[in-house]
Amino acid sequence: MNLDEVIAQRRSVREYRGDKEVTKEQVRELIKSAQQAPSWKNSQTGRYYAIFNKDKMMEVRAQLVEQNQIVTKDVNAVIVSTFVKNRSGFNREGQAENELGNGWGCYDLGLQNAFLILKATDLGIDSIILGLRDAKGLRRVLNIPDTEEVVSVIALGYKKEIEILAPKRKELDSILTVYE
Numbered sequence: 001m002n003l004d005e006v007i008a009q010r011r012s013v014r015e016y017r018g019d020k021e022v023t024k025e026q027v028r029e030l031i032k033s034a035q036q037a038p039s040w041k042n043s044q045t046g047r048y049y050a051i052f053n054k055d056k057m058m059e060v061r062a063q064l065v066e067q068n069q070i071v072t073k074d075v076n077a078v079i080v081s082t083f084v085k086n087r088s089g090f091n092r093e094g095q096a097e098n099e100l101g102n103g104w105g106c107y108d109l110g111l112q113n114a115f116l117i118l119k120a121t122d123l124g125i126d127s128i129i130l131g132l133r134d135a136k137g138l139r140r141v142l143n144i145p146d147t148e149e150v151v152s153v154i155a156l157g158y159k160k161e162i163e164i165l166a167p168k169r170k171e172l173d174s175i176l177t178v179y180e
């Protein structure tokens, strides 16, 4: 697939097949692609926790809102993404370079995660990013240190044979201002 096809084909999937599993090797490949994203001064503060273990998976899913627990009921792999705080967007003395502070860490992680989910599409793996989750609970069950901010859960799998319509996008000219 070329890049345009990957971008066009990616959809947030909410119904997965339970009979086809994402492998650890595939997840490593996704994280490798995520690592190629740009980041503030190449600070690379994104961190990933990949869950395959069935008991751990239950603990992690329990930290999602009910609708997201239903979404993930048939997935065998989820990734919890975090970033190391106070680095991206900060100087060596630990001071924020501007008003966004740790917003830059979140920005970098979002870029990484975009690479990750696009690579997943390229490999034929479906995904959904889940923001409705209990960060404290995830920190507890995965032993995530306080130096990291817990951000999203990304579910990975293979979609059921259903047609997923692309949610409508805003008109281009309603989000773009051009000065010429």
Ligand SMILES: Cc1cc2nc3c(=O)[nH]c(=O)nc-3n(C[C@H](O)[C@H](O)[C@H](O)COP(=O)(O)O)c2cc1C
Pocket (backbone or CB within 6 Å): 010, 011, 012, 013, 014, 068, 071, 128, 129, 130, 131, 132, 133, 152, 166, 167
């Ligand atoms: C930061 C973020 C958080 C999201 N959280 C959830 C979520 O908790 N539950 C859910 O069903 N979808 C969630 N989504 C998926 C969006 O609803 C989805 O991306 C959007 O509707 C556009 O659909 P598309 O991804 O198929 O283009 C999230 C997406 C992003 C980027």
